[in-house]
Amino acid sequence: xxxxxxxxxxxxxxxxxxHDARTLHYDLRLEVGGVLRSWAVPKGPSTDPREKRLAVAVxxxxxEYGDFEGVxxxxxxxxGTVLIWDAGTYRNISHDDQGEDVPLDDALEKGRAAVWLAxxxxxxxxxxxxxxxxxGKDWLLVKMDDEGADARRDPTSTQPASVxxxxxxxEVADEEGPDGREDGEGR
Ligand code: MN
Numbered sequence: 001x002x003x004x005x006x007x008x009x010x011x012x013x014x015x016x017x018x019h020d021a022r023t024l025h026y027d028l029r030l031e032v033g034g035v036l037r038s039w040a041v042p043k044g045p046s047t048d049p050r051e052k053r054l055a056v057a058v059x060x061x062x063x064e065y066g067d068f069e070g071v072x073x074x075x076x077x078x079x080g081t082v083l084i085w086d087a088g089t090y091r092n093i094s095h096d097d098q099g100e101d102v103p104l105d106d107a108l109e110k111g112r113a114a115v116w117l118a119x120x121x122x123x124x125x126x127x128x129x130x131x132x133x134x135x136g137k138d139w140l141l142v143k144m145d146d147e148g149a150d151a152r153r154d155p156t157s158t159q160p161a162s163v164x165x166x167x168x169x170x171e172v173a174d175e176e177g178p179d180g181r182e183d184g185e186g187r
Contacts, residue, residue, distance in 0.1 A: 011089045011091075012030070012031040012032070012089060012090060012091075013030075013031040013063075013066060013087070013088075013089055013090075014028070014029060014030050014031065014086075014087065014088060014089065014090040014115070014117055014119065015027075015029045015036070015066040015084060015086070015087045016028050016029070016044075016045065016084075016085045016086040016087070016119070016122070017029065017068075017082050017083065017084060017085060018044075018082070018083050018084075018085035018160075018162075018169060019040075019078065019080060019081070019082050020080045020081040020082075020169045020173070021072075021078055021079060021080035022080070023042065024169075025040050025041060025042045025044075026040070026041045026042075026043075026044040026045065026085060026156070027039070027040050027041070027058070028041055028045065028055060028141065029061060029065075029066060030090060030104075030115065031063060031066070032104055032105055032108070033105055034063065035060040035061065035062065035063065036060060036061040036062070036063060036065060036066055037060055037108065038057070038058045038059065038060060038061050039055035039056060039057055039058065039128070039139060039141065040055070040056045040058050041053055041054065041055045041056075041141055042054055042056075043156070044085075044156035045122060045126065045141055045143070045155075045156070046141075046143055046154075047122070047143055047148065047149060047150045047151070047153040047154075047155060048143060048149070048150070048151040048153075049142065049143045049144060049145040049149050049151075050151065051142070051143065052140045052141075052142050053140065053141045053142070054138060054139075054140065054141075055128065055138075055139040055140065055141040056134065056137055056138055056139070057136075057137045057138075057139060066087070067084075068082060068084075069082060069083050069084050069162060069164060069165060069167075069172060070082060070172065070176045071172065071173060071176045071177040071178075073178070081169050081172050081173040081176075081177065082172070083161070083162040083164075083165070083167060083168075083169060083172050084162050084163055084164045084165075085121070085156075085160075085162065085163065086117075086119040086120055086121040086122050086163055087119060087120070087163055087164070088117060088118045088119035088120060088122075089118050090115045090116060090117050090118065091115065091116040091118075092104040092107070092113075092114075092115060092116075093114045093115060093116045093125055094106075094107035094112070094113045094114045094115075095114070108128070111129065111130025111136070111139075112127075112128075112129055112130070113127070113128045113129075114126065114127045114128070114144065115128070117148075119163075120163045121155045121159050121163065122148070122155070123147075123148035124143070124144060124146045124147060124148020124149060125143070125144030125146050125148070126141060126142065126143055126144060127140075127141070127142045127144055128140070128141055129142065
C-alpha cells in the first residue's frame with residue numbers, strides 16, 4: 001500500500017446474479033479494468049470458510065450488465081431468468097507471500113486473489129483461487145475467516161430474493177417472461 005494514488009481502488013462494484021438457466025447457478029461479477037470479470041458459481045457463495053465453492057471463469061460482461069434483472073429469451077446466450085442476488089462494492093485485499101499488496105488484475109493473472117465484499121448479503125473477505133482443472137477455468141471461491149464468516153448462515157437458501165426488487169426467480173420469470181405478457185396465443 002504505502003500511500004499514493006488510489007491503486008487499491010476501493011469502491012469498485014460487484015454483483016452476484018442468480019441465474020436460472022439450464023441449471024441454476026450464481027454469477028459473481030467484479031468490476032475490473034472497465035469490465036465485469038465473471039465466474040459462474042454452481043452452488044453460489046458460502047459464508048462458511050470450510051466450504052470451497054467451484055467458480056468457473058466465464059467471459060467478461062459489460063459494466064451495464066450489472067444492472068440487468070429479467071428474462072433472457074430462449075435461443076440466446078444464457079437463456080433463463082436473472083436476478084440481482086447481491087450487489088455492493090468491493091476492495092482488493094490481494095497480497096503476496098511477503099504480505100505485500102498485489103493489484104487485482106495481477107492477482108487474477110496469477111490465480112490467487114482476494115476481495116473484501118461490502119454487499120447486502122455478503123460481507124468480508126473472499127479468496128479466488130485458480131486450479132489447474134478445466135484448462136485453468138476452474139477456480140475456488142472461499143470465504144475468508146473474518147467477522148463476515150458464519151458457518152450457520154446459508155444465504156442462498158434463506159435469502160433467495162433480489163436485493164434490488166425483492167423478487168424471487170419465479171416472480172421475475174412471471175412478470176418479465178414471455179408467459180408474463182399474454183397478448184395472445186403462441187408467444
Ligand atoms: Mn450465468
